[in-house]
Amino acid sequence: MTALAAQRAGARRPIPGTAPFDGDLAMRGYALNAMCYSFNRAENREAFRRDEEGYMEKFNLSRPQKDAVRTRDVLAMLEAGGNVYYLAKLAGILGLNVQDLGALQTGQSVEAFKAALLAQGQTERRSAA
Amino acid sequence: MSEILGGIFTSHVPGIGGAIAKGLQNDPYWKPFFDGFPPIHRWLARKRPDMAVVFYNDHGLNFFLDKMPTFAIGAAREYRHEDEGWGLSFQRPFAGIPELSWHIIKTVVAREFDPVMCQEMLVDHAVAVPFELLWPGTESFPVRLVPIAINTVQHPLPSPKRCLELGRAVGRALRSWQGDERIVVLGTGGLSHQLEGQRAGFINKEFDRFCLDNIGPNPEALLQYDSLDLVELAGSQGVEILNWLAARGAMAGEVVELESNYHIPISNTAAATMLLECREPVPA
Numbered sequence: 267m268t269a270l271a272a273q274r275a276g277a278r279r280p281i282p283g284t285a286p287f288d289g290d291l292a293m294r295g296y297a298l299n300a301m302c303y304s305f306n307r308a309e310n311r312e313a314f315r316r317d318e319e320g321y322m323e324k325f326n327l328s329r330p331q332k333d334a335v336r337t338r339d340v341l342a343m344l345e346a347g348g349n350v351y352y353l354a355k356l357a358g359i360l361g362l363n364v365q366d367l368g369a370l371q372t373g374q375s376v377e378a379f380k381a382a383l384l385a386q387g388q389t390e391r392r393s394a395a
Numbered sequence: 396m397s398e399i400l401g402g403i404f405t406s407h408v409p410g411i412g413g414a415i416a417k418g419l420q421n422d423p424y425w426k427p428f429f430d431g432f433p434p435i436h437r438w439l440a441r442k443r444p445d446m447a448v449v450f451y452n453d454h455g456l457n458f459f460l461d462k463m464p465t466f467a468i469g470a471a472r473e474y475r476h477e478d479e480g481w482g483l484s485f486q487r488p489f490a491g492i493p494e495l496s497w498h499i500i501k502t503v504v505a506r507e508f509d510p511v512m513c514q515e516m517l518v519d520h521a522v523a524v525p526f527e528l529l530w531p532g533t534e535s536f537p538v539r540l541v542p543i544a545i546n547t548v549q550h551p552l553p554s555p556k557r558c559l560e561l562g563r564a565v566g567r568a569l570r571s572w573q574g575d576e577r578i579v580v581l582g583t584g585g586l587s588h589q590l591e592g593q594r595a596g597f598i599n600k601e602f603d604r605f606c607l608d609n610i611g612p613n614p615e616a617l618l619q620y621d622s623l624d625l626v627e628l629a630g631s632q633g634v635e636i637l638n639w640l641a642a643r644g645a646m647a648g649e650v651v652e653l654e655s656n657y658h659i660p661i662s663n664t665a666a667a668t669m670l671l672e673c674r675e676p677v678p679a
Contacts, residue, residue, distance in 0.1 A: 283592050283595075284627070305480045311480070355480030363662075371591065389656070389658045390656070392655040392656075
């Protein structure tokens, strides 16, 4: 490992199940995120729906990025530098909400993922009035 | 003289906007969250603020990774929300107050902050959802807007200390403004949640409680953490507490908590709403 690579690797602090979206990921994921950013426009979402491969090609996605999109593999999209705020726009096209995404990433059924959230359920109100 | 009346802090989950669009406020899933707002509506009706300074984070509507500002201050005559990719856009425009925006910009730059200045700026759900929650159903919003965006997307994020101090600098600008505006400060987002990775669905009640208990009386308590600590403790999107810290900083001085509502879950989020009122200045 070069000194520079060691410095970069050492600088990344481990957080369980979490890869903070830093400069390395932002560089790796640029094309994928740029494609997803384009989905703010309805006509671009329609163009993607019509021709996924052509649309990915237009944005110069890397092979791992294309494969991750083809297989709807959310963890692979993250690994390929996808940022969840931009991926959420792609998820919308695919008809997935954030509970669906959570289930896909944690290897649970959507029902189990939702149940885990509800199991933590609580409401606490304070009022000075 | 202008006056800072108080601060309102609320989650801004996009799904809340969807629930409003579908009229689901009394649906059993949503009701415990929306129930936090009637007392805030009554406070707004009593205090009649006419301008709002909003600390929020853009999620990929106005800013992309090609140019990602750490801090950006809007100085436009009008702001709009647009489709963020899911086909939902809120129609009411947000009137700006560019003279005050520039006064804020000048003041914070004089205090060594370096914001990006935006004469055109779309505002995303992190502004639009709180406005829909606070002023539902009116023809136009009764407040003019100064939006201040904080980067919570691409690390390194600004530190909690830096965000609190940005807020304090904005507060100084507001207090030195010679207009007669009645100002409310908003901090949006949070509390703990994480959308991505193997830890998706992460919620941390203990840390949320710590934030809710301290943001009013002792916001400095949060400065023991850096931004990566916040990722670990609050989840990768729970870092939006940075917006709360900045808003709290803008209020300056002592505050009184009037309302607080904490509810799990809204979407994947531990949702919270809080109303803090600025205590009257005590003569020396």
